[in-house]
Amino acid sequence: MILMRSLDLKFLQLEETLYRSRTNSYSDKKKVEHFKELNALFFSLKDLNLNSLSQIDLGSISLILTYIENDIVFLNDSTLNNIPHELVYCLEKALEDWIDTDKIIISTTLTSKLDEFYFSSSYDQNFLKNLNRYIESIGIDCKISHLLLKMGLPKNCTRDYLANVVMYHELGHFIDSQYNISEKIYIKNFPNDYNLQNKIYDQRFNHISEYFADLFAAQYVSDASNLYLNFIANGNPDYVTHPATSKRINVVNDFLNDINNECVNQINEMLKLICNKSFEKRFQKISIKENCLIKLFPQYFKNTRELHYIFKLGWDFWENYESNILHNFNNKDRYYIVNNLIEKSISNYAITEQWSKEL
Amino acid sequence: MFLAQLTSDQIMVPFFLKKIEDVLVNQDSVNKIFVDKVIIESASVVKGNKFLYNIDNDYYDIVKLLIQSYSDKLITLTTPDREVYLEIKNIFA
Numbered sequence: 001m002i003l004m005r006s007l008d009l010k011f012l013q014l015e016e017t018l019y020r021s022r023t024n025s026y027s028d029k030k031k032v033e034h035f036k037e038l039n040a041l042f043f044s045l046k047d048l049n050l051n052s053l054s055q056i057d058l059g060s061i062s063l064i065l066t067y068i069e070n071d072i073v074f075l076n077d078s079t080l081n082n083i084p085h086e087l088v089y090c091l092e093k094a095l096e097d098w099i100d101t102d103k104i105i106i107s108t109t110l111t112s113k114l115d116e117f118y119f120s121s122s123y124d125q126n127f128l129k130n131l132n133r134y135i136e137s138i139g140i141d142c143k144i145s146h147l148l149l150k151m152g153l154p155k156n157c158t159r160d161y162l163a164n165v166v167m168y169h170e171l172g173h174f175i176d177s178q179y180n181i182s183e184k185i186y187i188k189n190f191p192n193d194y195n196l197q198n199k200i201y202d203q204r205f206n207h208i209s210e211y212f213a214d215l216f217a218a219q220y221v222s223d224a225s226n227l228y229l230n231f232i233a234n235g236n237p238d239y240v241t242h243p244a245t246s247k248r249i250n251v252v253n254d255f256l257n258d259i260n261n262e263c264v265n266q267i268n269e270m271l272k273l274i275c276n277k278s279f280e281k282r283f284q285k286i287s288i289k290e291n292c293l294i295k296l297f298p299q300y301f302k303n304t305r306e307l308h309y310i311f312k313l314g315w316d317f318w319e320n321y322e323s324n325i326l327h328n329f330n331n332k333d334r335y336y337i338v339n340n341l342i343e344k345s346i347s348n349y350a351i352t353e354q355w356s357k358e359l
Numbered sequence: 360m361f362l363a364q365l366t367s368d369q370i371m372v373p374f375f376l377k378k379i380e381d382v383l384v385n386q387d388s389v390n391k392i393f394v395d396k397v398i399i400e401s402a403s404v405v406k407g408n409k410f411l412y413n414i415d416n417d418y419y420d421i422v423k424l425l426i427q428s429y430s431d432k433l434i435t436l437t438t439p440d441r442e443v444y445l446e447i448k449n450i451f452a
Contacts, residue, residue, distance in 0.1 A: 056380050056452065060373040123370065126416060130374040137377065180419060184412035191410075274416070 004050065007058060010065045011046055017072050018042060024079050030105045034146045035075055038068045044140040060134055067131070070122060071107075071148045078107035084158040086346035090311075091151070091171050093304050094220050097282065098175050098275075099125075105146045110155040115232055118152045119170030124178050149174060161342040162318055165217075165224045165311040172216025173209065179274050182209035185266050207243045211251050211263050218252045219282045220308040224315045226252050255279065283309040293317045294324050296337065298344035307349055314342040371420045372451050379448045383441065393418075398439040398447070401425040405433040424451075 018039055026032050045061055053061070088106050095101050103125070128147050135142055151170070157163045176182050186205045217225040226249050236245045254261035268278040284305035292299045293313055301307045318338045321327055326334045378394050381387035401422045403409035414422050426433065428450050436443065 054380065056373065056376045060377055063370065063373050126420070127370060129417075130371060134374050134377055137381070180416060187412045188410065270412070273413070 004058075007050060007062055007065075010062060010069075014042060014065055014069050014072075015046070017069060021072055021076050024076060026075070026079060027083055027085070028105075030146055031075060031078065031107070034071070034105055034144075034148060037142065037144050037146075038071055038075075041135065041140070041142045041144065042068055044135075044142050048138070048140075057138065064131065064135070067123060067127075074107040074109060074148060074150045077109035083108050084153070084164070086343050086350065087153075087158075087161070087164050087167060088151070089350045090307060090346060091167055093307060094168065094171060094282075095175075098277070099178065103128075103146055104149060106149045106151055109150065109152045110158065111152045112155060114154055114156070116152060116154055117157075117164070117166050117170050119149065119167060119174045120152075121147060121149050121174060121177070123147065159339055159343060161311060161314055161339050163228055165221055165315070166228050168217035168221050168311075169213045169225050169229075172213035175216060176209060176212045179271075181267065181270050181274060182212050184274065185270050188270070189266075203238070203240045206241050207238075208263075208267075210242050210248065212267055214248050214252050215255055215264060215267060215279050218255055219279055220311075222256060222281075222283055222285075222309065222312040223249075223252055224312040227315050227319070256281070283312070285309060286313055292345075293338075293341050296325060296341070298341055298348050301345070301349050307346065310342055310345050314338050317341075369424075372424065375421050376448060376451055379444050383444055383448070394444065395439045397421050397425065398433075398436070398443060401429070402433040402436045405430045 021035070024035070026035070041064070045064065048061070050058065050061070088108065092101055092104075092106060095104060095106075125147055128144060132143055151167065153164055153167060182205065185208050186202075189208075190204060214226065214229075230245060230249065233242075233245045236242070238244045238247070242248075251261055251263050253259075255264050264279065271277050271279065282305060284303065286299065286306055286309055288294070290300075291313065294317065299306075299310055299313060301310070317324060317326065318334070321334055326337065329337060375394075375397070378387075378390040381390045382394055397418050400409065400414055400418055404411050404414065404422065404426055411419075411422070411426070425447065429447060432443070432446065
């Protein structure tokens with residue numbers, strides 16, 4: 001039962017949020033457009049005569065207000081100065097392999113907790129489709145064109161590419177949620193005892209989902225994400241939420257070394273069934289001869305597959321500092337050099353791509 | 360911990376209810392196709408004729424909810440009708 005006073009309160013809260021957001025500067029046109037569309041939808045809903053609507057309509061409107069508020073809050077965090085553009089650029093390139101990115105916006109929020117990396121969307125493309133159908137059915141002439149993805153990473157890691165490589169893993173969770181791959185594997189494996197309402201408390205579901213995200217990342221960055229994982233969760237045993245670190249590393253290594261692995265097989269089988277895709281190596285190794293980092297130059301990439309590999313190249317550069325040019329620098333300088341080189345390499349590639357589009 | 364949180368399938372409920380209402384009140388044929396498909400797919404899963412993991416993502420979230428709350432009726436269901444629409448509406452409303 002939707003109470004009118006509760007809905008009134010929601011309208012007022014959201015109007016205030018929109019008012020405070022009106023001067024935001026966004027880094028790309030899609031965010032500007034999304035804000036305008038959310039704003040237009042809000043004021044169209046506000047113009048409705050709520051007293052004439054059914055409880056079902058009021059429920060839908062309440063849901064839409066929550067959706068608008070969620071997206072506005074994330075857009076607020078994703079203004080010009082806050083975005084790690086180079087990282088977002090790489091993630092967008094990976095996303096292109098899985099989803100029509102013209103309809104996607106990546107928003108960023110900087111978290112205060114160490115190691116709080118996430119990539120989420122409470123809503124999926126199916127929601128957007130239903131939302132647009134619904135607002136059309138009640139005579140509102142608006143459309144929401146983009147799905148907003150929410151990416152969170154610790155403030156101190158925005159320029160730390162050795163750490164934020166794990167965003168590829170988080171992106172994997174997002175793709176998983178869009179296609180329900182882990183959930184469907186879970187249902188297939190345990191048809192009689194699944195409880196979807198409580199799946200997040202079920203170790204079996206959580207572990208499939210973590211393997212999925214690990215393998216998703218490995219497609220692009222080889223074992224670079226696991227190198228960071230091993231740094232923050234070295235020796236961790238099985239938990240309800242995550243498999244033991246050693247098991248995760250083994251699954252990824254099997255994938256990278258083309259060793260038959262039941263977990264990889266199950267995921268690929270379901271990916272094929274649901275979206276006609278599969279996990280494959282989507283990076284291209286850069287040979288020592290072509291490695292610019294070891295000469296302290298930004299890396300040149302021939303293609304996107306090499307672009308993704310920069311994270312692995314950066315990790316190798318960092319890990320092997322005793323045998324490369326980095327041994328001439330102190331630890332702090334090494335850290336800055338590696339991260340700056342990775343950032344410049346990505347940035348150069350992004351700018352060159354932009355130029356070639358404009359020519 | 361959140362004060363309250365909706366799951367992805369619960370998010371779809373109001374829109375699904377609206378479709379049922381359109382079928383009941385306005386005899387909307389497009390929404391009838393969708394609603395019937397959800398009910399028939401759910402019945403197929405409950406009867407063991409189809410696997411839940413094989414359900415198309417367009418219907419998946421609602422099918423999940425329906426088989427959890429309406430499986431007693433779905434097991435004997437042959438054709439969706441007005442009575443079924445009303446019962447489902449009452450369960451979710």
